[in-house]
Amino acid sequence: MIPLRYTLLFCLSLLPTHLRAQDGEQLYGLYCAACHAPDGKGATGGAFPPLAGSEWIHGNPKRSVAIILKGLTGPIEVSGKSYNLEMPPQGDALTDDQIGAILNFVHNAWGNTGQEVKRDLVRVTRAEFESRTTPWTAPELLKLFPLEKQDTALANLTSRVYKGQWNLMPDFNKIQAENVEEEHKGILDTALAAMKEDFGIVWEGDFMAPVDGEHLFILDADDGARLILNGQPVAEVKGLGPMGSGKRISKGKAVLKAGANPVRIEYFQGKGEQGISLGWKLTGAKEWQWVSAQTPKSKPGTPPIPLTPQDGKTVIYRNFIEGSTARGIGFGFPGAVNMVYSADHLAPELMWSGGFIDAGRHWTNRGQGFQPPLADEVVTLTKQPILAPSARFKGYSLDPNGNPTFHIKLDGQLLSDAFAPGPDGTLIRTLTLSGGASVLEIPLGDNPSVTPVKSVSLAPGKPVTVTYHLK
Ligand code: HEC
Structure with missing residues (x-):
């Protein structure tokens, strides 16, 4: 008789290749979606914590591996919301390859930008915590793998710079961009164009909403600017004019789902001073959170473009x-x-x-x-x-x-x-x-x-x- 072990191996080799290749999304559906929901926003209407936009999957990828291996219990804050539940360990149920595949899916799904998880990393992490028999608590994990401070709520930001002379916001889709860059800090700054006048910038990326609900926005610009969230205009500063006087400020609100919401910010500069400021907060919150280099209170001006290295800097x-x-x-x-x-x-x-x-x-x-x-x-x-x-x-x-x-x-x-x-x-x-x-x-x-x-x-x-x- 063929031992069971070999029969299993034999069956495995007959599996369709897409399963053998460890389809992360499929495995996620089997092993995680019951609690974290197929869309990553947390099952039963957010009673479980989200993985979409979660700060826990950014930074050191060992943290996510450790969570799957040993589970997690007790109070934890995820995207600004508190939970006190239990996630069962799954280290015995899942192979290194499967854990790697699941996390490489989760780390790149729903606008997430977590790091790649290599099979070796899973193996090493498994060996490192082999003797551990209890689930993690959030403070323990934070000590071992501190959270990476996310720069701002703007993630996956790219910028396009355009040249042209306008009095009103042009249709940037009809103009050829001069260059495209990724803006890793998630901060809007007109200085990136390195131009004084007659240019435009379009930023695109994701606004990472911490929770489901109404978000408020405040926009000011010298000269024009427009904020578009999930394809809908939310705020606009029209035409030419200065910023900082309070007169041209535009406020708007949007009901957002927790996690990544596609955002587009359009800006154009005519002559003279330049700048943009954009802040947001949850309805009821006190402070604006700025996602721009300038705020309405900071003095608008023309960022200098030094011609020679200054202060020993490049x-x-x-x-x-x-x-x-x-x-x-x-x-x-x-x-x-x-x-x-x-x-x-x-x-x-x-x-x-x-x-x-x-x-x-x-x-x-x-x-x-x-x-x-x-x-x-x-x-x-x-x-x-x-x-x-x-x-x-x-x-x-x-x-x-x-x-x-x-x-x-x-x-x-x-x-x-x-x-x-x-x-x-x-x-x-x-x-x-x-x-x-x-x-x-x-x-x-x-x-x-x-x-x-x-x-x-x-x-x-x-x-x-x-x-x-x-x-
Ligand atoms: C039985 C439900 C359940 C399953 C299945 C489950 N989790 Fe969780 N998960 C939880 C709970 C509950 C927490 C929060 C634990 C706490 O409150 O301390 C959590 C927390 C997490 C966290 C940290 C917090 C966050 O939201 O980012 C990550 C990462 C995570 N789970 C990933 C996964 C992955 C990946 C899978 C699939 C391999 C999975 N979980 C399967 C229930 C589950």
Whole structure:
């Protein structure tokens, strides 16, 4: 007789491939939806805590794994609402693969932006807490895996910048955007356009409502702005005019479902000062929560675009730069190292030493095309995309000194590409690959005057640094 174990194995191998591949959504339906609801908002009308928009699934992904393995009991606050219930442990019922699949579904569903959960992480977490026999309590989890402070209620924000001269809000759908960026901090700031006048910005993303119910919004702008939630206009500051006087402020309200609500904020600037402020609160709450760099009380003004690194900090220039692709982003590092990174080529594109960029020319000669770097000798490092066609630009983050790290997603792997000024006018680049097992070969260009190394091979988890020498 064939032992039962083998029969089971045999049956498993006959399962349709979509089940063997561990369909996270399907497993979620089987193992979680009874309590957290198919839409992630918590079963029985929110009597159970939501996973959609929950702060508990952001940050260290081990926290979610630990919760599924051992369960959770006692008082907990999720998205501003208190619960005191019990979630049973499921570590014995689910394999590492299944837990990984469920969490990779949950972490990316309903507007969530949790981290990827690797099978190894589940295995390691299981081993780490193997001897634990009781469910977690929220304070225990917070000690081990502190919550990541979500920047604002605006998540998954992208910005599009447009050039044009308007007296009223234009139909941005009919205009070609100059560039598209991800705004990781979830803050509206007109300075991102790096322009003084005659431009527009459209932000799109999710407004993460903490609870079901009525939300109030307050919008002010110099010049025009419009707030659209779930496709419905909520507030609008019309035409041209200053902000901060209180006269042009527009208030609105919207009944929202807890979790991600698609949001669109349109803005245009004519001449003179610029700015936008947007705040929100739950009906009955005292304080406005600001999702903008400015508030109606802060002095509106034109954000300065420094032409040279100031206070030892790196400056950014996001307009078109001569010699670079449309999505070239300029960085002036202190110590007179300058670089244009191309989000089209996913690589540093130009480097030069000396002055950065004459942004002033842009103000006086608007629409005159690309700005030239302030140097006679500009080194071109790449002329085409250097990574596999499937590689995707996922935006960049800045450290407190303004030094950028670019984020690139490859099949199942993440590449972070950080640049910072080094000693003697050098530029230090740190490449880090995470996830997967494949080694990535990264060409560095063929210019010995900048770096003698032609390419580096990058293994997951082993950062490599490259030094660029500029005379
Ligand atoms: C039997 C009901 C039940 C099932 C099934 C269940 N949970 Fe829970 N879950 C709860 C309860 C209740 C809490 C809050 C516990 C408390 O009050 O301390 C919770 C809390 C959580 C939390 C932390 C708080 C939050 O809302 O973000 C996460 C994450 C979570 N569950 C994920 C899952 C996942 C993933 C599954 C499926 C593998 C699952 N749960 C299955 C009932 C359940």
